Amino acid sequence: MPSSALYPQEIPNLIGGKEVLAKGGGLVPVLNPHDGSEIAHLTRSQAVDVADAVAAARAAQKDWAATPAVRRGHILHQICNLLEERTEDLAKIVALEAGKRMPDARGEAGGAIQCARFFAGEGQRLFGRTMTSGVPNKYAMTVRQPCGVAGLIIAANTPAPNFAWKVFPALICGNAVVLKTAEDTPISSWFMAKICEEAGLPAGVLNLVHGLGAEAGQALVDHEDVDVVSFTGSTRVGRMIAETCGRQLKKVSLELGGKNPLVVCDDADLDAAVTWTCASAYSNAGQRCASGSRIIVFASVYDTFVEKLVAATKAQTLGITDGGNLGPVINKRQLDTMVSCVARAKAAGARVLVGGEQATEGVPATGFYMQPTVLDGVDPQAEISRTELFGPVCVVYKVSDFDAALILANDSPYGLTACIHTKSFDRAMQFTYGVQAGATVVNGGTFGSEPHMPFGGVKASGNGTREPGTEALDVYTELKDVYLNITPDRL
Ligand code: NAD
Numbered sequence: 001m002p003s004s005a006l007y008p009q010e011i012p013n014l015i016g017g018k019e020v021l022a023k024g025g026g027l028v029p030v031l032n033p034h035d036g037s038e039i040a041h042l043t044r045s046q047a048v049d050v051a052d053a054v055a056a057a058r059a060a061q062k063d064w065a066a067t068p069a070v071r072r073g074h075i076l077h078q079i080c081n082l083l084e085e086r087t088e089d090l091a092k093i094v095a096l097e098a099g100k101r102m103p104d105a106r107g108e109a110g111g112a113i114q115c116a117r118f119f120a121g122e123g124q125r126l127f128g129r130t131m132t133s134g135v136p137n138k139y140a141m142t143v144r145q146p147c148g149v150a151g152l153i154i155a156a157n158t159p160a161p162n163f164a165w166k167v168f169p170a171l172i173c174g175n176a177v178v179l180k181t182a183e184d185t186p187i188s189s190w191f192m193a194k195i196c197e198e199a200g201l202p203a204g205v206l207n208l209v210h211g212l213g214a215e216a217g218q219a220l221v222d223h224e225d226v227d228v229v230s231f232t233g234s235t236r237v238g239r240m241i242a243e244t245c246g247r248q249l250k251k252v253s254l255e256l257g258g259k260n261p262l263v264v265c266d267d268a269d270l271d272a273a274v275t276w277t278c279a280s281a282y283s284n285a286g287q288r289c290a291s292g293s294r295i296i297v298f299a300s301v302y303d304t305f306v307e308k309l310v311a312a313t314k315a316q317t318l319g320i321t322d323g324g325n326l327g328p329v330i331n332k333r334q335l336d337t338m339v340s341c342v343a344r345a346k347a348a349g350a351r352v353l354v355g356g357e358q359a360t361e362g363v364p365a366t367g368f369y370m371q372p373t374v375l376d377g378v379d380p381q382a383e384i385s386r387t388e389l390f391g392p393v394c395v396v397y398k399v400s401d402f403d404a405a406l407i408l409a410n411d412s413p414y415g416l417t418a419c420i421h422t423k424s425f426d427r428a429m430q431f432t433y434g435v436q437a438g439a440t441v442v443n444g445g446t447f448g449s450e451p452h453m454p455f456g457g458v459k460a461s462g463n464g465t466r467e468p469g470t471e472a473l474d475v476y477t478e479l480k481d482v483y484l485n486i487t488p489d490r491l
Contacts, residue, residue: 003092004039011042011186011210013049014193016056017203022049028183028212033099033328034320036366040097042186045211047219053178053207054223057149060204061176065146072172073123078199080116083192087113090191094160097185099328099368101320104284112164112192115451115468119168122473126172139484144477146174147251148227151220153213153241154189155233156182156330157287157390163192165451166230167206169472178207178226180217184330186210213237224248230467230475231255232289235388235414235460242463253465253475255289255456257388258416260446261409262292263431265402266300268421272443274308277394280419280445282316282372285327286392287334289461290417290439290447293389295396296405302398306353309374309396313354316372316392318363328368329391335368338391342373345384351377355393380411388414402427410436415458417446438462 010027012019026044031037064072083090090112091105100108128142150170154162159182170177181189193208209216217237221229221244228251231241235256245252262280264273280292297305316326329335335358342356355373363369373393378385385395399405409418409431418437422428432440438457439449449455454466465475 003096006089006093007040007187007191009040011040011190013043013045013053013210014190014197014206014208015049015053016059016207017197022046022211024048030097030184030186031331032096033330033368035364036332036368040187042183042210045209045216047215049211050178050209050216050219050223053209054149054151054220054225056204056207057176057178058225060202061146061148064176064202064205065174067174069123069126069172069174071123072174073120075200076116076120076123076168076172079196079201080113080120082195082199083109083113083116086195090160090188093188093191094185095320097187098156098159098330099320100284101322101324101327103322104327108158108160111158111451112160115161115164116168118452118468119172122169122172122470126473128479133483137485137487139486141482142479143482144173144473145480147476147478148175149225150175150177150476151180151223151226151229152177153180153217153220153229153231153233154182156184157284157289159185159188160192162232163189165468166232169468170230170476171201171205173473173476175228175476176205176207178209178220180220181208181210183210183212221245227251228476229253238463251475252463253467254463255467256461257390257414258289258291258457258461259294259386259388259412259414260290260292260417260437261294261296261412261419261435262446263405263409263418263420264295264297264301264305265405265420265422265424265427266298267423268301269423270301270305270308273305273421274312276419276421276443276445277309278312278316280447281394282313282326282392283447285329285370287329287390288447290449292419292446293394294385294409294412295394296399296408297396298405299398299400306374306376306396310354313372313374318359318369326372326392328363329370330368332368334390335370338370338389338393341384341387341389342375342393345375345378345382348382349377350375350382350384350395380408386413402430406431406434413460416461417441419444419446438466
C-alpha cells in the first residue's frame with residue numbers, strides 16, 4: 001500500500017474517541033523533508049479545541065484510574081500486538097513525514113514497541129514501598145496514584161518513540177492524556193492513537209490535538225485542569241513552560257536540548273572513535289538531543305583523528321534510500337538556522353573542514369538536506385560551541401590532556417549526554433563520574449539510551465526528572481503515604 005493511502009489528507013484531532021477538525025477550521029501543510037512536497041495537512045487547533053480535549057480526558061480519567069493497573073497493562077499489551085502487526089505501515093509513515101530511510105524508521109517503530117511493552121509490564125508492578133514505623137503496631141507504606149490529566153508535548157525528531165516514551169507511562173499510571181503532537185510529524189501520532197483505540201483503550205483516555213506550539217501547545221500548558229505536563233523539546237520553549245507551570249504550581253517534566261561532548265583520548269582506538277563520532281554527529285541527520293556535537297581530542301592524536309573524521313564525513317551518502325546514511329533535517333527553518341550559524345562561525349574565524357552548506361548534490365534541491373559538517377578553530381565560548389543546532393554539524397577542539405578535556409566537556413550550558421573513548425579504566429571512571437551529564441558512555445556514541453533506563457539531563461537539558469524507565473512512574477503518579485494502625489486502642 002502506498003504510504004499516502006495509510007492516512008487521511010486532513011489529519012484530525014482525536015477527542016473523546018471522535019475524529020474532529022479544529023473548530024476554527026485552519027489547516028497547516030505537512031511537508032516531506034526529503035523533497036519539500038506536501039503530503040497532508042494537519043488541523044490547526046486553538047485553545048477551544050484543547051479545552052474540549054482536556055474536558056474529554058477529565059471525563060474519562062476516573063474510570064480509567066479505577067481499572068486495575070494489571071488490566072490497563074493488558075490493553076497496553078494488546079496495543080503492542082497491533083503495533084507489531086502494523087510495524088511496516090507505521091515505519092512507512094515515519095519515513096515519509098520525518099524523511100528517514102526505511103530501516104531507520106523500522107528501528108524506531110521497534111523502539112516504540114519495546115517501550116510500550118515495558119510499561120505494559122509495569123501494570124503488574126506499579127510498586128510502592130513498605131517501610132518500618134517508629135511507632136509500635138503501626139505500618140507505613142506508599143501507594144502510587146495517577147496525577148489525573150496529563151498534558152504531553154513532543155518533538156518531531158523520532159516521532160514514534162517520542163509518542164511511546166510519554167503516552168505509555170502516562171496511561172499505565174492511570175492518567176488520561178492530551179497529546180499535542182509535533183507539527184512536522186503529526187501523522188504517526190494519529191496512526192498510533194488509532195491503534196490504541198482499536199486495541200480497546202476507552203474513548204477519551206487518549207486525546208490528540210494537532211497544531212502549532214504557540215497556539216495548541218501553549219493552551220495545553222496554560223489549561224488549569226491539566227495536572228501534569230511532560231515536554232520534550234527545546235530549552236527555549238522548556239523555560240517558558242517551566243514558568244507557566246511554576247506559576248500554577250503544576251507538576252512538570254522537561255526533556256530538553258543538548259550540546260554533547262565526545263572525548264577522544266590519546267589511547268583511544270581512533271578508527272572506532274571516528275565511527276562512533278560519525279554515528280553520534282550524523283545519524284538521524286544529527287537530530288537527536290543526544291547527538292555528539294563537541295568532539296574533544298587530545299593534541300597528540302588530533303591531526304590523525306581529524307584527517308580520518310574528515311574522510312569519513314566525506315564518505316557519508318545523503319538520501320533516504322537504503323544505501324544512504326544521512327537524511328534531511330525536519331524543516332526549512334532548522335536548515336536555515338544551521339547554515340547561518342555555520343556562516344557566522346566562519347566569519348568569526350572558524351575553519352570549515354568539510355560541509356557547511358545546504359546539500360543539493362544527489363538529493364532534491366527542494367529538500368531540507370544539510371551537508372555533514374566539521375569545523376575547527378572555534379572558541380569554546382563562541383555561539384556555535386554553546387548553541388544546539390540539531391543537525392549534522394560538529395566542532396572539533398584540541399586539548400592537552402584528560403583534565404583539560406573534562407573541563408571543556410563541562411564548559412557548556414547543557415548537560416545531557418557525554419562519551420569518552422579510551423582504553424584506560426581509570427580515565428573512563430573519572431570521566432563518567434566527573435562529567436556533568438544525565439547519561440554517559442564509554443567507547444561508544446553519545447546516544448543509545450534504552451527504554452527501561454532513566455533518561456534526562458542536568459543544567460539546561462532538563463529539570464531533574466527522568467523518563468522513561470521505572471523513574472517515569474514518578475512523573476506520572478503522586479505518591480501517597482498510608483499508615484495502618486492495627487491496634488489503635490493500645491497506642
Ligand atoms: P521545540 O521546542 O520548538 O518544539 C517541541 C514541541 O513543543 C513541538 O510540539 C512544538 O509545537 C511545541 N511548542 C513550541 N512552542 C511551544 C509553546 N510556546 N508552548 C508549548 N509548546 C510549544 O523543539 P523542536 O525544535 O521541535 O525539537 C528539537 C528540540 O527537542 C531539541 O532541542 C532537542 O534536543 C529536543 N529534544 C529533547 C529530547 C530529550 O529527551 N531531552 C528528545 C528529543 C528532542
